[in-house]
Amino acid sequence: xTELSIYKLNKKESIIFYACVAAAGIGISxxxxxxxxxxxxxxPLAGRIKSFxxxxxxxxxxxxxxxxxxxxxxxxxxAIGAGRSxxxxxxxxxxxxxxxxxxxxxxxxDLRMAHERMETGMxxxxxxxxxxxxxxxxxxxxxxxxxxSICKKSGASLINALNKAASVxxxxxxxxxxxxxxxxxxESEGMILLIMPILIILFLNLFAPDYIAPLYETLAGRxxxxxxxxxxxxxxxxxxxITDVVI
Numbered sequence: 001x002t003e004l005s006i007y008k009l010n011k012k013e014s015i016i017f018y019a020c021v022a023a024a025g026i027g028i029s030x031x032x033x034x035x036x037x038x039x040x041x042x043x044p045l046a047g048r049i050k051s052f053x054x055x056x057x058x059x060x061x062x063x064x065x066x067x068x069x070x071x072x073x074x075x076x077x078x079a080i081g082a083g084r085s086x087x088x089x090x091x092x093x094x095x096x097x098x099x100x101x102x103x104x105x106x107x108x109x110d111l112r113m114a115h116e117r118m119e120t121g122m123x124x125x126x127x128x129x130x131x132x133x134x135x136x137x138x139x140x141x142x143x144x145x146x147x148x149s150i151c152k153k154s155g156a157s158l159i160n161a162l163n164k165a166a167s168v169x170x171x172x173x174x175x176x177x178x179x180x181x182x183x184x185x186x187e188s189e190g191m192i193l194l195i196m197p198i199l200i201i202l203f204l205n206l207f208a209p210d211y212i213a214p215l216y217e218t219l220a221g222r223x224x225x226x227x228x229x230x231x232x233x234x235x236x237x238x239x240x241x242i243t244d245v246v247i
Contacts, residue, residue, distance in 0.1 A: 001113065001135035002106050004065055007058035009050070017053060021046050031201060032225045034216050061106060062138065068107035069141060070169050072097060077162035086125045086148065087118040110135075126152065140169050190239035197232050 009017055025042035029035060072093050079089035090111050098108050110132050117123045126149045133141040144165050151158040204212040215221035 001110050001132045003135050003137070004062050004106070005058060005137045007054045007061060009054060009057075017050060018046070021049060028198070028229070031198065031205070032229060033222060064101070065106050065136065066138065066140065066169070066173060068097060068101050068105055069138075069144075070166060070173065071100060072107060072111065073144065073162055073166040073169065077159055077166065080162065081159045086129075087115065090115045091119070140165075140172070186239060186242070190236045193239070194232055194236040197228055 021042060022039070025039035026036055028042070029037070029039035032038070075093040075096055076086070076089045079092050080086070084092065094108060094111050094115060097105065097111070101108060114128045114132055117128050118125050126145070129145045129148065130142075133145045136142075144162075147161045147165060148158065151161050201212065215225055
C-alpha cells in the first residue's frame with residue numbers, strides 16, 4: 001500500500017530535478033555575479049529544495065487521491081446496493097476508476113492490490129482496507145473503513161453510510177478547494193516577489209549595462225547582490241511558512 005505522506009523522487013525525476021537545479025544555479029550565478037563559479041553556492045540548498053519539491057508532490061498526490069476516493073465511494077455504494085460484497089465492489093470499481101483517472105492513479109493501484117489480497121490470499125476485507133487507510137494517512141479514508149467495519153458487524157445499512165460519507169467528503173473537498181485557492185493567491189504573490197528582483201536586474205543588464213556595472217565590479221556591489229538573493233529567498237520562504245500554517 002502507498003504511504004501518501006512520503007514521496008521520493010525516482011531515478012528519472014531525480015535526474016530532471018538536479019538538472020533543473022544546476023541550470024537555475026548557473027543562470028542566477030551569471031545574472032547576479034556574471035561568474036559561473038558562484039553557482040556552487042546552490043549546492044548546500046539542493047537538499048532543502050529537494051525536500052520542498054517532494055513535500056509539494058506529496059500534497060498533490062493526496063489531493064488527487066481524495067478525488068479518486070470520492071468516485072470510488074459512489075461506485076462502491078452502487079455495487080453494494082446491487083447486492084455485491086465489498087470485495088466484488090472493489091473489483092468492479094477498479095476498471096472504472098482506471099478509465100477516469102488512469103492506470104497510474106495511486107488509489108487504482110492500492111485497490112487492485114487490495115482486491116488481489118482478498119481474492120487470492122483470502123484475507124479479511126476489513127483488515128486489508130484498514131491497512132490501506134493507515135498507509136494513506138487520510139482521516140476520511142480511515143473513517144470510511146471504520147464505518148464499513150461497524151456496519152458489517154452490526155448489520156446497519158452500508159449503502160446509506162457510504163452515501164453519507166461521500167456527501168461529507170464532497171462538502172469537505174469544496175471547502176478545502178476554496179481555502180487552497182486563497183493560499184494559491186498568496187503563493188503567487190510570493191513567486192512575484194521572488195522573480196521581480198531577477199527581472200529588474202535582467203532588464204538593467206539588457207538596457208542599462210553601464211548603470212548596473214558597479215554591482216559586478218566592486219566588492220560592495222557583489223555584497224549587495226548577495227544580500228538581494230538571500231533576502232528575496234527569505235521573503236519567499238516566510239510566505240511559504242505562513243501559507244503552510246493556514247493550510
